[in-house]
Amino acid sequence: MLETSLRNLPGQEEGRIYNFSAGPAVMPLPVLRQVQSEMLNYHGSGMSVMEMSHRSATFEAIIHTAEADLRQLYDIPTNYKVIFLQGGASLQFAMLPMNFLPQGQSADYILSGSWSQAAYKEARKLGQVRVAASTESEQFKRIPGPAEIQIDPQAAYAHFTSNNTIYGTQWAEEPEVGTVPLVCDASSDILSRPLDISKYGLLYGGAQKNAGPSGVTMVLVREEMLAKVPANLPAMLDYRLQAEKESLYNTPPTFAVYVLGLVAKWLLEIGGLPEIQRRNQEKAALLYSAIDHSGGYYQGHSAPDSRSLMNVTFRLPSEDLEKKFAKEATAAGLDGLKGHRSVGGLRASLYNAFPREGVEALVSFMRDFQQKNG
Ligand SMILES: Cc1ncc(COP(=O)(O)O)c(C=O)c1O
Numbered sequence: 001m002l003e004t005s006l007r008n009l010p011g012q013e014e015g016r017i018y019n020f021s022a023g024p025a026v027m028p029l030p031v032l033r034q035v036q037s038e039m040l041n042y043h044g045s046g047m048s049v050m051e052m053s054h055r056s057a058t059f060e061a062i063i064h065t066a067e068a069d070l071r072q073l074y075d076i077p078t079n080y081k082v083i084f085l086q087g088g089a090s091l092q093f094a095m096l097p098m099n100f101l102p103q104g105q106s107a108d109y110i111l112s113g114s115w116s117q118a119a120y121k122e123a124r125k126l127g128q129v130r131v132a133a134s135t136e137s138e139q140f141k142r143i144p145g146p147a148e149i150q151i152d153p154q155a156a157y158a159h160f161t162s163n164n165t166i167y168g169t170q171w172a173e174e175p176e177v178g179t180v181p182l183v184c185d186a187s188s189d190i191l192s193r194p195l196d197i198s199k200y201g202l203l204y205g206g207a208q209k210n211a212g213p214s215g216v217t218m219v220l221v222r223e224e225m226l227a228k229v230p231a232n233l234p235a236m237l238d239y240r241l242q243a244e245k246e247s248l249y250n251t252p253p254t255f256a257v258y259v260l261g262l263v264a265k266w267l268l269e270i271g272g273l274p275e276i277q278r279r280n281q282e283k284a285a286l287l288y289s290a291i292d293h294s295g296g297y298y299q300g301h302s303a304p305d306s307r308s309l310m311n312v313t314f315r316l317p318s319e320d321l322e323k324k325f326a327k328e329a330t331a332a333g334l335d336g337l338k339g340h341r342s343v344g345g346l347r348a349s350l351y352n353a354f355p356r357e358g359v360e361a362l363v364s365f366m367r368d369f370q371q372k373n374g
Contacts, residue, residue: 009333011357018358020348021336023209028353031262049258054251066261076197081243083219089187092204093122099229099239101127101156108132108155113140113164140167142303149175157181163189166340168313169306174199189310193277201225210352212260215253276352283350283359284309290363297370315345
């Protein structure tokens with residue numbers, strides 16, 4: 001404890017460590033500072049945002065600004081609604097088929113990792129689903145290629161996961177699905193790169209990796225999709241109602257929306273999504289290059305053409321060495337590197353707010369570790 005509080009790592013506030021957690025994850029320091037400075041008295045309101053009515057003009061301005069900034073970042077077309085919901089991406093796994101998978105139709109799922117499987121399994125409880133492609137037989141080491149993806153042209157929608165947090169793979173481009181509405185779980189790469197939102201029927205993602213604290217999930221949905229929502233859905237699970245009420249049907253996660261809004265502002269200030277993409281590419285390239293130049297000591301889990309810029313997964317020559325690596329890394333201020341139990345090894349999550357200095361520190365730690373233990 002004492003050691004951590006006295007540590008001063010490059011680019012970090014005193015006592016803060018390099019946080020490689022897969023989520024909830026590192027936040028931009030200027031945002032944390034702003035939250036701190038506004039904690040007791042938000043903009044002269046005399047109270048914290050967490051003490052404020054969600055029906056107040058002050059909070060309405062917060063949620064509308066957050067939406068406007070997201071629209072600007074992604075250049076979201078005007079025929080799309082932006083909704084802020086609770087329940088995480090996991091609730092979207094169920095809400096999506098409840099709203100858009102009518103009886104007599106089937107939905108296509110592309111399985112590129114455990115989270116796409118989770119989405120598929122949830123939908124299977126609610127309607128008819130089909131696997132359009134899967135790389136499970138190869139331990140989800142890669143993203144399926146265009147020739148492997150068989151989309152049913154009659155499908156109600158086609159679902160994919162843009163970044164596979166556990167395996168460390170990412171789609172470089174959206175799958176080709178013709179006229180079928182494309183639906184994306186972007187939980188672990190939302191706001192990390194520019195996207196052409198007009199290609200999507202619906203895109204969703206929890207905030208807690210790239211865009212803010214846990215508790216709020218962003219949903220971008222093409223308006224014409226909302227006409228298909230059945231009439232008898234419970235209110236909280238009804239996209240059309242949530243969109244009509246501008247995410248204020250009931251009490252939204254007010255504090256999480258506020259912080260998400262600050263992260264959106266921070267992204268705009270640093271140069272928007274092209275700039276954050278450039279930074280993310282640079283950080284990931286540093287780490288992949290260290291893996292590739294280790295003479296095989298470090299082995300990447302994902303196929304090189306499917307590598308994620310967000311989650312870098314790699315193995316060491318033995319599980320004992322992996323444990324030792326994670327333990328010593330934590331002691332050196334590099335925390336959260338233990339891989340997911342289904343893949344093993346190490347995982348470095350390099351989300352938007354993760355500093356380049358932290359990647360440099362990891363690369364240097366990896367060299368030292370290999371020298372001592374190779
Ligand atoms: C790609 C992806 N989808 C869905 C989830 C589940 O998200 P939540 O915990 O917000 O339900 C995660 C969580 O890590 C994820 O990485």
